[in-house]
Amino acid sequence: MTQDKDAPLREDIRLLGRLLGDTVRDQQGAAVFDLIERIRQNSVRFRRDDDIAARRELDDMLDALSREQTIQVVRAFSYFSHLANIAEDQHHIRRSRAHLIAGSAPREGSLAHALQRAFDSGSANAVSLQAFFETALVSPVLTAHPTEVQRKSILNCETVLARLLDERDRVQLTPEESEANLEALRRAVLTLWQTRMLRSARLSVIDEVNNGLSYFETTFLRELPRLYASLEDHLAGAAGAGAMPAELPAFLQVGSWIGGDRDGNPYVTAEVLECALAMQAEVALNYYLDELHFLGSQLSLALGLVSASDALLALAERSPDQSPHRSDEPYRRAISGIYARLAATYQALLGHAPVRHAIAEAEPYPGAGALSEDLDILHRSLVANGSAALARGRLRHLRRAVKVFGFHLAPVDLRQNSDVHERVVAELLEVARPGTGYRERDEAGRCALLLDELATARPLASPHVKYSDETESELAIFHAARRAHLRYGTAAIRQCIISKTDDVSDLLELAVLLKEAGLLRPVDKALDVNLVPLFETIGDLENAAGVMDRLFSLPGYRELLASACDDAQEVMLGYSDSNKDGGFMTSGWALYKAEGELVDVFARHGVRLRLFHGRGGSVGRGGGPSYQAILAQPEGAVQGQIRLTEQGEVIGAKYGNPEVGRRNLEVLVAATLETSLRPAGTGPTPQAFLDAMQTLSDEAFAAYRGLVYETPGFEQYFWESTVISEIAGLNIGSRPASRKKGTRIEDLRAIPWVFSWAQCRLMLPGWFGFGRAVKRFLAARPDDGLALLQRMHREWSFFATLLSNMDMVLAKSDLAIASRYAELVKDVALRESIFGRIRGEWHDTVEVLLAITGQQELLDDNPLLKRSIRNRFPYLDPLNHVQVELLRRHREQGEDERIRLGIHISINGIAAGLRNSG
Template identity: 80%
Template sequence: MADTPTTPDKDAPLREDIRLLGRLLGDTVRDQQGEASFALIERIRQTSVRFRRYDDLDARRELEGILDALEREQTIQVVRAFSYFSHLANIAEDQHHIRRSRAHLLAGSAPREGSLACALERAAHALGQDAPAALADFFTHALVSPVLTAHPTEVQRKSILNCQTGIAQLLDERDRMQLTPEELAANVDSLRRAVLTLWQTRMLRPARLSVIDEVNNGLSYFSTTFLRELPRLYAGIEDHLGQAGAELPAFLQVGNWIGGDRDGNPFVTAEVLERAFALQAAAALGFYLDELHALGAQLSLALGLVQVSDALLALAERSADHSPHRSDEPYRRAIAGMYARLAATWHALLGSAPPRPPVGEAESYADPAEFAADLDILHHSLVANGTAALARGRLRHLRRALRVFGFHLAPIDLRQNSDVHERVVAELLATAGAAADYRTLDETARIDLLLAELATPRLLASPHLAYSEETESELAIFRAARRAHLRFGPAAIQNCIISKTADVSDLLELAVLLKEAGLLRPHEGALDVNVVPLFETIEDLRNAPGVMDRLFALEPYRALVAARGELQEVMLGYSDSNKDGGFLTSGWELYKAEIGLAETFARHGVRLRLFHGRGGSVGRGGGPSYQAILAQPGGAVQGQIRLTEQGEVIAAKYGNPEVGRRNLEVLVAATLEATLLADGGAAPDPAFLDTMQALSDGAFAAYRGLVYETPGFEDYFWQSTVISEIAELNIGSRPASRKKGMRIEDLRAIPWVFSWAQCRLMLPGWYGFGTAVKAWLAARPDDGLAHLRRMHREWSFFATLLSNMDMVLAKTDLAIAARYAELVRDAALRDAIFARIRAEWQDTVEALLAITGQRELLDGNPLLKRSIRNRFPYLDPLNHVQVELLRRHRETHDDERIRLGLHISINGIAAGLRNSG
């Protein structure tokens, strides 16, 4: 609806912020690079805007002419300017989301969909008098865990993130405070300095990123967001539930793969894992020490003015703080003693002294529970003696943070490929004389042999024998995991994930390796970590329910599941299944696998926890988390869910604390609704399932026909995208491919999707749908379209699938993609493949619009449509320049300035698209 004089333009503040930041960036370019550079960049900007907003073809030709004629140094300046603008636009958009959320709260609007308030309100309405008990049971047994992962297309530097945080805080200040003219001028000056700092901060890394660099990058989100915002979110839920004094279990936790994910990354070693835990512990303990220090300053309560508990007095008496100035301040003395114990804990765990020394010597805490007990003494004394309000501030958040993060900060998952486990187990069996050639055995013989090994406490590995480098490395990892358990507690490592799980023996092989490190102890019937299969390919997804059925039929394994609380986690791979079978088939096979797994687990009396290996992009299972969780089949979300957060999506979701808290809240709200308000697993109209299978079969054939069955397609892909440059530039710690060579099968799914996004084709997020729908409608000319429209209206799975495809198609630009196609040296190959892609895109768009009833892409998502309209004029020049840089780079190879410009363009396009990897 158009804004009228009485209807304020809600997006006006966003446009004002973007104009302000753009003007400050322009001023910075003029001051730093000169008037000529500024004039060139401004001409490019205006021409690009003219083309995008008015569909001016003359403007497009003018733009291409300007960009093609740029000299090398001009190219780098243009790429830098438009890349930084993408980052600044992201900051402005995030701030606008915060602004709009606050406006709704200030106006007393009804709770918005995706908020916890809305989810709790829906639960209360739907469940009536049963709601309190149902909610209590949900939070008792729930687990909601976003898991941070690193990958080859992570393109943000921590220094850049710090600059962006400063700019966001200054924009936030303008929103929340009524500034005087002098204060407003000072704010603009501060913004100008922040933009200048951003411009002069190196965007790229001079050397390839190490795993420890990735660990440090991930830790920045804990200090910025998680350590502070998770306790606030918990407090908000507790207050909303209105249960006086009740504290929720630590059901919402942040997981981590960085430092433990070895699949395809030879640089993750036992030493790296231990270093990662040391860095994590330093972050957690450092936060607690700072909070204790601040708490001591706040709790200046004096005897004679307040009553305190005997336990608090005893805690104060044990303190090393004997200052006469604080002799009547028991809380401060108690906190000083706790600080000294926590400082000793720092030394015991990390072997060094904390940044701020304690007042005296003290014994270290044996575990987080001891520290928590002392904090509880503070809490109970305040509550019991008329000062409960003081317990509800910093102390409440510190107590919650400790319960969530412990001394380890975040659990690190271990992950390795099943092929590696197989080779290691085979070598151990051979050297121990248990099996001459394990790898030649059939599945039944493997299972029998592995179960026999799991029944005995005897170890296979001997300290007196030499093993291959791979086997030594794998054994070292598991032994390091055991040491982490002893050092930080069992919460430090809770899951071991098996990539490319294909059969039962893959899980039993990992169990044998865990036994070698003492993480599985047969005589005690103890298993210290979850053995988690990861089903990734289309074939593996189809086989997943059967594999788990056969596994649970094995009594020794079933006993291990019982030891883990009758719960089994299963991870589903969105990325590789998409690369294997295309977007539509991947989504459908994942849906069917979840139904089959839920039925299998129910039959065996085992609780299912699904771990969704979603990427940021739609081509890797991405898209809005709220809709994705609610679109799960009935019975798939049983109060517990884990999902990966990857790449630039981590920065987009959690780089800003308020945005981060909102995204965490969305995950909880969706999990609660999917668990308590689901329809009990009733399937939609059976005809929908039949239709979906037919569409999947058609899309699968079209996708496989292009990607895997078209001669020369690998050459087309490697020449028309930035994949080879991603492989050689310093973008991540792991190789882009699992093996050397150009085979699509060996390429990691992340750079596969990222490369298609960079050239604005987004092919993994839509290819095959148009062909499938066209064929299906041809066979049902009378009622076919009406049937598909009903599927879209009534089935959330299908609606979410099309919504994500809508977003991807809107971000696609065939004209720009055609310029990348020109990089393919074989003209006949180029023309043949691009013609097929163009035709499929047209068919897919037409099918999507017909089914949804939209006139244009994103008609149903005006916010995203606006965002794309605002940012595409600034993305287009980056793409045009990137094509030219690719051409020059492939001609010269040794020009560092061209490499620099190319890398910056990759960064800028990823920032502009926001969910490209």
């Protein structure tokens, strides 16, 4: 009999659903519970059986809900989405463990699989692996954006629920223990139900920093050291004992934009940056202090029973711990001394003492490296004196944590728009040399002026001049960054990113501003942070290689790269604005071409390329499975180094559960390793593929632009048929939804643009234009067109990944639900015209996608996601139906706090159910 592997998942979902139902009945009464249950049953019938009568009954029930009933229904189904996510995450963990226990072959995305493929292909050996890790950098970067709808309090409740489910799965409980676990689950669900899902006030940047830090506390600080240890052990076995270094460099790191991203966010100031860095340092130092406290209780080794190195004995002698009870316990005394120095460091950096005081005062550490050296003394002494097993426990993880997180926890990127840098530099130059007219100069004139300025060490700004608020604020940020380097080390801030880079002067302007704060020192050829251009729009992506070619042709800049940056340059590519600008197909193709062109330019100039991918959670913003996305990069684009943003609710989905978080980190490392070490010379992409893709892109671009930017009334349709107006009022982020006041699509941020289309279940930015493009391509090539596209899908990973992501988006869309949102558009003719075009394009896109992939239905090739949708969407659909009715009432009746609350809760629930909508 075949085992039903999904049975435990269904059991967990039923259990959590039953506990939620019991909670609703107890808290809100039997009538509310019965109403919710009838809605659930009809939704399931309609979704699974396509029961028209169930659809009609569902509509009638939802339309007749009172305001209070509506709130309870929305809350119930929203919380169910959250509970289903927890059950799914637990099932992924369960299945991963089952594969490992059964000794199955390594699964795709695991380090074991990546190493096996590399060894089997002959591209990996001890030498190549060592070379890879010596220069590797893999860095997910957390960003705060207005689709992160989770409150930290909700995340805390969900963490408890996940732990209790995990306990039921792993531990053989006695009847009494099982009942205690069930009771704890009831309490956790009740707490969740009684916890406010939404924030009562708009988030500040510091609130966002605090939310981001919760993932370090629950996941990164603990799971990164474990992942390093696992990789080191696996490499030791795979490459042969002694062939690889026992400890790898700190190549895997988690970065952050939260507190440093100023682009469009006036609330990120120098004071906020300094506060964010202090908060990060406090989390790191508290973790180290706690670990040292536990380590001291464990390493009770006594002289006479064990030996110790001279360095360890000297460390113990320097310790302020003079207790006679520990006189013969050198490891404990040494740890007490380390703790005292770290507590003094805490006081020096943060201005107050830690909660658990040291036994005596001591000198603070000058930097994290000095702490590392003391911990290394412990390690070497244990290994040398027959206690290597003890060195591989808590001490190993603590040593790794200090090497990865330092005193800064996570490097914070600074980001600002090139227009701001231009205005600031223009003002500084005009004040210093009136009549300079920087902004009136052409590109060549600007570059000449900036290069002259960069050739001198004298500052441009004067402390005796009052500049504009904008200039003062920008200069303050860079001076704060300089102070951060002195306080926490240069690892605290490594990158300065320039949004909307479109020429060389944009980078030179930033260089001038860095010079003002001493972060760039021309005489010493020193640069303490990397200048990172961000190419975002379709036009910018097309010009990216040319900009970098001209930049590298400047002898001064090239010398700076060689002396200060080890001949390496980071370039960031923006997936969000390129998609909003040109649509899914053209955005993906423009990014792919830009990468290939950058690879060529960098190779010609002898500069190492590191790409920073500005991916969002949704496919419309570059989302989708990270493993496939990295493997689909052009040859040479991943040279052992990659950074990518983690945004919105995807952060919670990927890293809220520690085990799931570790798995996602492993996937990034595995994909980077596999891509970087895959054999070269597999041959260039066939020209026929490139030509076909260009033709498809041109047609898709025309279709997308024709709808979004060239259709009269489309802007009105978008604002009336989606929740964009209501999203703008939801307290879910510190920055506004639009860059300017008004409703122009051009001014809208890409994130709420994509998020709004996801809420109404159209997902338009993730597929629109593909159907028309393929139909026209096939009409022009009736004999071989389809065969060519099918071959591209089989043989070209870029095209296959593009279609796989589109497959996922289309499966999560729902035209029947989307049609209800379209009914919110007051102009009937406009509604029917635009929705008719969207509906027709959706059907065409599904038809051609299935023809190319050979699937009978969407997601036939992704049974896991297909199962997930089947399980969760009957519970998600009622939220959409209720949301439409709430939007109608809100827009007809004006301000009603209960209706507004219901809309906002529904936004949260739908986002949780879709999991990658922002």
